[in-house]
Amino acid sequence: MSQTWWRGAAIYQVYLRSFADGNGDGIGDLAGLRSRLPYLKDLGIDAIWLNPWYPSPMADGGYDVADYRGIEPVFGTLAEAETFIEEAHELDIKVIIDVVPNHSSTASTWFQEALTDRGARDRFWFRDEPNDWQSIFGGPAWTQVADGQWYLHLFAPEQPDFNWDNPEVHREFEDVLRFWFERGVDGFRIDSAALLFKSDTSYEDLDEVHEVYRRWREVADEYGDRVLIGEVWLPDQERFTRYLRPDELHTAFNFDFLACPWEPAELRRVIDLTLTTHAPVGAPPTWVLSNHDVTRPVTRYGRADTAFAHGGRLHGVPSDPELGHRRARAAALLAMALPGSVYVYQGEELGLPEVEDLPDDQRQDPMYHRSGGTNRGRDGCRVPLPWAGDEPPFGFGGSSTWLPQPEGWRKVTAEAQSADLGSMLNLYRTALAHRRDLLGDGTLTWLTMGPDVLAFTRESGLTCVSNLGAAPVPLPPGRVLLTSGPLEDGALPSDTTVWLTSLA
Ligand code: GLC
Ligand code: CA
Numbered sequence: 001m002s003q004t005w006w007r008g009a010a011i012y013q014v015y016l017r018s019f020a021d022g023n024g025d026g027i028g029d030l031a032g033l034r035s036r037l038p039y040l041k042d043l044g045i046d047a048i049w050l051n052p053w054y055p056s057p058m059a060d061g062g063y064d065v066a067d068y069r070g071i072e073p074v075f076g077t078l079a080e081a082e083t084f085i086e087e088a089h090e091l092d093i094k095v096i097i098d099v100v101p102n103h104s105s106t107a108s109t110w111f112q113e114a115l116t117d118r119g120a121r122d123r124f125w126f127r128d129e130p131n132d133w134q135s136i137f138g139g140p141a142w143t144q145v146a147d148g149q150w151y152l153h154l155f156a157p158e159q160p161d162f163n164w165d166n167p168e169v170h171r172e173f174e175d176v177l178r179f180w181f182e183r184g185v186d187g188f189r190i191d192s193a194a195l196l197f198k199s200d201t202s203y204e205d206l207d208e209v210h211e212v213y214r215r216w217r218e219v220a221d222e223y224g225d226r227v228l229i230g231e232v233w234l235p236d237q238e239r240f241t242r243y244l245r246p247d248e249l250h251t252a253f254n255f256d257f258l259a260c261p262w263e264p265a266e267l268r269r270v271i272d273l274t275l276t277t278h279a280p281v282g283a284p285p286t287w288v289l290s291n292h293d294v295t296r297p298v299t300r301y302g303r304a305d306t307a308f309a310h311g312g313r314l315h316g317v318p319s320d321p322e323l324g325h326r327r328a329r330a331a332a333l334l335a336m337a338l339p340g341s342v343y344v345y346q347g348e349e350l351g352l353p354e355v356e357d358l359p360d361d362q363r364q365d366p367m368y369h370r371s372g373g374t375n376r377g378r379d380g381c382r383v384p385l386p387w388a389g390d391e392p393p394f395g396f397g398g399s400s401t402w403l404p405q406p407e408g409w410r411k412v413t414a415e416a417q418s419a420d421l422g423s424m425l426n427l428y429r430t431a432l433a434h435r436r437d438l439l440g441d442g443t444l445t446w447l448t449m450g451p452d453v454l455a456f457t458r459e460s461g462l463t464c465v466s467n468l469g470a471a472p473v474p475l476p477p478g479r480v481l482l483t484s485g486p487l488e489d490g491a492l493p494s495d496t497t498v499w500l501t502s503l504a
Contacts, residue, residue, distance in 0.1 A: 005094065006187065006227040006250055006341060007284040008440025009046040010432055013345045015292045016053055016075055017061065018384040021397020028384065030076030030084050032397055036387075037087055039414065043349060043425075044432030047094035049189050049229075051292060053081065057107050059158035060137075060366050061292070061382070063098075063191060064105035068176040085184040094186035096229065101173050101212075102192040103159040111160050115145060123169055124160045125152035125198065133203065138370035154195060154203060156366040164196045170212065177219050187220075187227030193243065193252075194232045205239055213248040220250075227251065229286075233310075237277045244283035251286050251341060258288045261307040262327050262495075264452050264468040271338065271454075275444070278340075284441050285340035289331055290348050296381050299354035301327035315376040316356050325351055326495045329427055329484035330466055333497035334454065336435050337464035339442045344428065347385055350412050351424035354380040355403075362403060379403055388415035430482055434499065438462045449473060461502035467492045478502055 014033060022031020030053070040048065052062035055070045062072065071081050085095050104111055104124075113120040130142030130150040135157075142150040143157040152161045162169050177188065193213075197206035213228070220226040230252035234240045237256075243249050260270045274285045289297050294308050302324025303317055328351060336342050358379055363369070368377030384402065386409040387395035394405060394413050410416070417423035438460040447455040452469025455476065462481070467473050472491035478500030480487070485496045492498050 003225045004441070005046060005225060006229075008339075008442070009094070009341045010044065010336070010435060011047045011049050011096065011341060011343050012040060012043065012045040013291060013343055014048050014050045015061075015346055015382055016050055017402060018382050019346055020385065020387065021393075021401075024398025025074070026393070026396075026398055026400040027074055027402050028397070029074065030071070030080045034080075034084050034087060037091055037093070040093065041091045043344075043429055044436060045093065045344065046436075047096055047186065048088060049096040049343075050098065052098045052100060052191075056105060057158060059105070059156050061364075063100055064103075064107070064156065064158045065100050066105040066107040067109075068099070068172075069179050082183055089184065095184070096187040096189055096227065097180060097185050098191055099173070099176065099180075099188045100191040101162065101164075102195045103153060103155060103161045106158050106160060114151075114160075118147070118149075121149070121151075122166050123163055125163055126150065127152070131200075135370065137367045138372070138375065152198070154192075156370065158366075161198070162196070164198075164208070164212065170215070173212075174215065174219055177216060181220070181223045181226060186225070187229060187250075189229045189231065190249070191231055193230040193249070194234060205234055210242060210245075210248060213243065217247055217249070229253070237273055241277045241281050241283070244278065244281045246282055249283075251283055253288050253291075253343070254286045255288070257335070258290065258294060259308040261305070262301050262331065262468065263306070264454055264466075267334075267468075268454060275339070285338065286343065287335040287338050287340060288343045289328075289335055290345040290381070291343070292345065292382055293378050294381065296352055296354040297328040297331060297348065298324040298351050299356070300324070301331065313375055315380075319353075321353065323495070324353070325424070326485060329424065330468075330495050330497040332424075332428065333431055333482065333484050333499060334464065334466045336431050337439055337456075337458065337462065337497075337499065339440070339444055339458070341440070342435075345381075347381075349425050349428040350385070350414060350417060352383075352385075352409075352412060355383045355406055356380055357406075358383075358403060364403070386410070386413040388413050427482075427484065431499075434462075434481060438501070447476060449476070463500045463502075464497065465492060465500070466497040467494060470494050475500065 017028045019028040020032030020036045022029050054065045055067040055072045056062045126149045133141040135141045144150050153159050194205045197208045228249045230243050230249045232252045256270045278285045299319050302319035363379045365377030365379045384396045389395050390410045392405045393401045417425035442459045444456040449455045455465040457463045472488050472493045481499045483498045
């Protein structure tokens with residue numbers, strides 16, 4: 001793979017707890033992931049991004065990191081992580097891990113020291129008086145400790161924020177990056193990347209943060225073709241692309257695309273905005289339809305309101321599964337054809353729906369608990385994957401799963417879908433195989449096919465056409481390579497995408 005493999009890569013997101021269980025305790029782990037590497041190879045992805053695998057009390061699914069240089073015992077050992085990295089590399093699959101620099105865990109050595117020793121508090125945000133900030137998960141952003149001081153946590157109380165005005169915090173994270181680069185990881189996904197610094201009035205996108213990423217880029221560059229990927233949720237595109245300047249992060253998630261409704265004008269606007277803001281900094285765009293924080297696409301696209309909004313997360317509103325599925329297939333081919341890299345969140349390739357009927361007493365997401373249940377949270381997109389068989393746990397591992405799986409998932413197991421040529425899984429496999437040769441990094445040229453149609457051609461000669469209108473549209477010239485659904489009398493029906501190659 002080239003030095004710039006990340007510019008056009010297809011990256012598969014593994015939420016380890018829910019991927020595959022190797023030791024039968026109901027929780028996904030490294031042994032399970034290792035056993036499924038052939039599945040990922042067949043799927044045709046270039047890299048895996050793993051959510052945090054560090055020792056953690058799991059107050060926020062591992063985003064409460066107790067030790068940045070270890071592996072959570074429930075997931076495996078450091079030696080096994082190294083073996084996993086080697087095995088992935090043997091299959092030509094890169095490994096990207098999460099790093100969480102905004103906050104730690106109350107179980108970390110540093111925080112435990114801070115609790116007992118007032119002199120050791122400068123690594124965090126301890127104050128005599130809290131301000132009025134609210135936690136992103138709901139409730140106050142400050143918690144009081146026994147001696148009366150308060151500490152800041154933008155997320156759950158178990159996730160104390162680091163003080164990035166302290167140089168020791170900088171040194172610590174540079175060292176953590178090196179620790180994992182030396183163990184072969186190919187890159188980092190940087191959690192809450194815009195939040196690190198705080199002023200009296202703001203905790204988002206302070207200018208000082210860029211100096212940190214310049215330094216991290218120098219560290220990454222020392223190791224060769226490694227990548228830094230930012231989780232940067234910012235409404236302002238200009239502010240967003242500052243993170244992608246040539247001496248900062250390599251790429252960042254495209255949340256505008258992820259949140260965009262299934263509407264042609266809006267999609268066209270977001271795609272154009274993405275391309276025009278990325279071009280000046282030379283960073284490749286990314287195309288993301290889902291992740292472990294958002295509603296599953298087949299559910300979202302089957303609703304009347306097809307947008308995603310964190311604050312206004314919809315739950316239990318009617319969704320037409322057939323329509324959602326059809327659109328999710330069309331959206332997948334659109335996302336994979338656009339110039340840049342693409343992300344696939346585990347289970348997206350199986351067309352899994354959001355599980356909306358989880359029993360409340362089994363919900364684990366702090367977003368659910370801290371909002372008093374008004375926000376149903378993210379458990380519904382984190383249900384353990386169905387691999388095979390006719391009943392739960394569908395080949396996940398042992399005899400149970402940490403969140404219950406719907407009975408109806410017998411129809412969508414990887415095994416069932418492998419045998420069905422028209423399945424979502426086989427669509428993803430075929431599309432990713434073609435994508436490798438014909439798509440990825442580059443540019444596009446729009447074709448004009450009316451207001452309801454998104455149509456463009458890529459350097460390879462591949463043309464992608466998505467029809468979001470109600471009526472079928474005639475195909476442009478070319479040989480049909482792949483469609484997200486059947487054509488109707490040679491025309492492209494509603495909510496369908498086609499890939500065509502030039503006739504020659
Ligand atoms: C990011 C993660 C999310 C986590 C939060 C706090 O947004 O994607 O899952 O809860 O950061 O670390
Ligand atoms: Ca396990």
